[in-house]
Amino acid sequence: MCAKNSNTAQMFIHTPTPDQAFETVLPKPEFDAAVAEIVTWEGYAPTSCNNLSAMAVDLNLGAIHYKDESSRFGLGSFKALGGAYAAAKLLHRELSKAGHDVSLSDITVGRARNLCAKVTLVSATDGNHGRSLAWGAGRFGAACRIYIHKEVSEGRALAMEELGATVIRIDGDYDASVHLARDEAEANGWFVISDTSWEGYRETPGHVMAGYGVMMDELQGQLAEAPTHLFVQGGVGGLAAAVAARARQNWGETTPKIVVVEPDLAACLYASGQTGVRTSVALEEETLMAGLSCGEPSEMAWEILNEETTAFMTVPESQVAPIMRLLAYPQGQDQAITAGESAIAGLAGVHAAAQQDEWRKALELGRESRVLVIGTEGATDPAIYNRLVGLAPCAEKQMEGA
Ligand SMILES: Cc1ncc(COP(=O)(O)O)c(C=O)c1O
Structure with a gap:
């Protein structure tokens, strides 16, 4: 299959068939051990979870929670955990x-x-x-x-x-x-x-994914109740699978609907959802969302996502800079956030879905919905950030501290 650039977001519903992959592929004790270890590391501090109320009102949603990984261990992204x-x-x-x-x-x-x-x-x-x-x-x-x-x-x-x-x-x-x-x-x-797995190579990527569980455990103390929807970006799928699995372990029956969002230039999970088997795509052009530029899904990630995902989406390149700017220069009282190119894909998916009646209906998105997104990186390349957004006040602050 070949990745294609388009001007609009695409989505399809993938009726999830929840089974045991969330426990067998990434067992709870593995997550527990990773979290217990990482929180003892020097420099550990939970990252913030921002409530973007003005944006939620604008999109006619109940709430948008943005877990901001830009400060993780001073490295700029959630990847520091894995x-x-x-x-x-x-x-x-x-x-x-x-x-x-x-x-x-x-x-x-x-x-x-x-x-x-x-x-x-x-x-x-x-x-x-x-x-x-x-x-x-x-x-x-x-x-x-x-x-x-x-x-x-x-x-x-x-x-x-x-x-x-x-x-x-x-x-x-x-x-x-x-x-x-x-x-x-x-x-x-x-x-x-x-951070990706293949046949016969699972132990280490399993540990990488277990490390990502820290974010979900922090959220338990940061959110009053489980979100109804989690829009999460996919590269090889390790992040999406880890948060989907840990969400189910932590929230059980009330676990959110998982929507996996990828750049249309590197939509290997979307292709896998369509074919029903792990499917690679040829990368013909590099996406701006560099962290998501992957053509081969992780084997372990796919096993989980095949069972846990409600919908697969792609977002076009044209959405990247506008969503980064929206976070840097927010509406109302919303917190200004420095988000890198790969951080915003999930939120771009929320915008695309919330603005189309048919998709709102298909995803049961409404005024009662509590949507969670993971802002997976800050300005991990300041020059690119500056080119796309300009130096927003919050970015200047972050870069001074970097
Ligand atoms: C900032 C950022 N977000 C999301 C991802 C996607 O993670 P995964 O490849 O595990 O799907 C990456 C991967 O490198 C990343 O760097």
Whole structure:
């Protein structure tokens, strides 16, 4: 299948058939363990959840809650939760296998740096996952090699180098960088810390996804009741699957309807929903939403999303800058928010759905609906943010602090 650029959002209802994947693919104890570990890390603080009441009124919805991941561990995105945790788990496994008596926290507080230095961690990334891995590897003392594709911005490459990673730029797309990282790791005895899973490679991406559970657990204390809808953006689907699974574990019967939103230029989950099986799409053009530029769904993510998703949507490139601006220069008393290009896809989906009667009806979206979106990144590339939005006051503040 081929990804196509269009001018309008697309959506179809995918009648979910909830079964046990939310528990068997990502078991509750795995989430619990990840959350218990990550909240002890130096620099941990829950991210805010903003109530965008003026926007909700404007869209004729009950509420829009925006979980703002821009401050996560000072790294700018929710990805800080996944790669670093999975790196710690792998280092613990490998050092234990080699006969060293170290605990997970020996690794995460840096007490096992000398031992970790013998291990090389590698990954492909379009920015945020690599930043998380580079940060974790730096903290724990492991060597880190990050593979990026030709369209990854210089700003994002530099951010990973500054965290101590060796960055290798290739001449292909994201999926090609995933394959190269895999091949070189195999040839050299390095370890892949990937946020996507494939046949036979599930343990580490499972840890990455378990780390994302922190956001959902924080929301339990931040929302008075479960949201009715969760619009969440998809790259390989790890984020969407993790939040869908943890939402069901936390909220049970009252779990929100899950709407997965992708750029139309990289809609592999949408294609999978249409065919009913995990389906890849060829990326012909890079989307502005760099973190979502993935053509192959994660195997584990698809197993969950196939059961949990109510609707799949795509949003066009033309929506990116307007939604970023809407958050930077909000209506009424809404909080000004600095949202990067990949942060806004879910919210772009909310706007598209709320403005069409047919889609409102299909999704049971109305004045009583409490919609949750995850603002997955801040201005992770300030130059791109500046080009698309200009320097909004909130962005200036964030960039000063970066
Ligand atoms: C900011 C941002 N949002 C969303 C995603 C999508 O996550 P996933 O690839 O797990 O679907 C990414 C992935 O890199 C990202 O960087």
